Amino acid sequence: MAEPFLSIQGVKKSFGPTTVVQDFNLDVGSGEFVSFLGPSGCGKTTVLRMVAGFEEPSAGSIHIGGRDITRLKPNQRNVGMVFQAYALFPNLTVAQNVAFGLKVAGVSKADSDRRVAExxxxxxxxxxxxxxxxxxxxGQQQRVALARALAPKPKVLLLDEPLSALDAKVRVSLRDEIRSIQRELGITTIFVTHDQEEALSISDRIVVMYGGKAEQVGTPFEIYNRPQTRFVANFVGTLNLLEGTVTDASTGAVQVEAQDITLPHKLNGAQTGEAVSLALRPEAITLGPRPENDAVLRGEIAEVHFLGSVIRVRVGVGRSVVSLDTFNNSATPPPTVGQKIEISFSSNDLLVLH
Structure with missing residues (x-):
């Protein structure tokens, strides 16, 4: 990354004896769209509020465009913020709401009217x-809140779960609109959400947070396909967890439910007989053997759910249950409960969780 536009370094936040954000570090490039993703109470909104100036860090620093804003008041930071609850002034018209920040900044009425129209x-x-x-x-109220935040031409746009109060269809439409507007303006943006689909669909990068820390920072592709911790693997996407036993660490050989699988890499540091947790995404699995798949497990169909274009299948493999989706094919009937089956996948798609 070139010189970061927004830099958050060593930031910590405590409320009395409780630490809610610890040693948080992040550099965001100019025009980048970064999402903070995590469960309630993980610290993502607290970090956002520290960037906005509504909370003061207990330690660390925040810079925007090379300028230290750590101790500045919110109105001195040139940051726009959109809240979950819209926070529009009920006694003002839409135009007056959008113009509010411009009026506070002393912009002339003619220039303000022009900017509001834009x-x-x-x-x-x-x-x-x-x-x-x-x-x-x-949805319209949240659009107005977005326009109000953007009207004064802020350097950074902060969005705190702006879509969570909306119904599903409006959420999808508005998140795409927000991303389109952000790209058009080229504004550096931080978007807070607990919705993984939202974060995966619109972000340049995602910061997965848990317990006040950044568990992993990466592109949506990296976060989904190469999770670095058990929490990230479980929190982002649907995951099958398989418990294995190491049979030969030097060759990556493991047993899963008394069936042999060889991982594509050595299990350095592992001991023979040691338990190992393996993760596998449902879309990596196929019913029956495939030439391109080097790993096969035998099992029995436990559940079949017909969902139209997709058939969701759960396969019992020993004591484990593996979920996968297969496309509906009108020429091929779906499998039946109790049917003995083989599932196959590439060993490259197995993730070893630590």
């Missing part, structure tokens, strides 16, 4: 300027 065009609500928030849908 923002309403950007969020595709040009005809809604005279309406009040109560006259808008939730």
């Amino acid at each position: 923002m309403l065009d950007l969020i595709k609500l040009p005809q809604f300027g005279d309406r009040y928030p109560y006259q808008l849908s939730g």
Whole structure:
């Protein structure tokens, strides 16, 4: 990465004896869209609030464009923030809401009116300027909140779970719109969410957080396909967990439910007989052997759920149950419960969890 535009270094936050963020480090490039992903209470919103200036770090520093903003007040940082609950002023029209930050900054009425018109065009609500928030849908209110945050031309845009109060269909539409607007403006953006699909679909990079720490930072592809910790593997995507036993660490040989599999790498440091946890994504598994798959496990069909274009199958492999999806084929009937079956996959797709 070139010189970071937003740099968060060694940041810690404690409330009394409780530490909610510990040794958090992140560099964000200019125009980059980074999502903070994690469960409630993991510290992601606290980090966002420290960047915004609503919380002061107990330790560490925050820089934007090379400028130290760690101790500055929120209105001195040139940062725009969009909240989960819209936070629109109910007694102001849409246009007045969007113009609020401009008015506080002392922008002339003519320039403000021009900027408001630009923002309403950007969020595709040009005809809604005279309406009040109560006259808008939730999705429209959140668009207005976004326009209000962007109107003063902030250097960094912060979004704190902005879609969580909306229904599923509106969420998908609005998240794509937010990403499109962010790309158009080229604004550096931090997006907080607990929804993995949201983070995977719109981010340049994802910071997976747990217990006040960054568990892993990477692209959506890296986070999903190469999780570095057990938590990341379990939290992001659906995962099959298989318990194995090392039979030869020097060759990567393990047994899973008394069936032999050879991993594509050595298990350095492992001892023969040692337990090892293996993870496998459902989409990596096929019913029956395939020439390209070097690993096979025998089992029995435990459940079959017909979902239209997809058939969700659960296969009992010894004491374990493995889930996989297969596409519906009108010429081939789905498997039946109790049927003996082989599942196959590439050993390269097995993740060893630590």
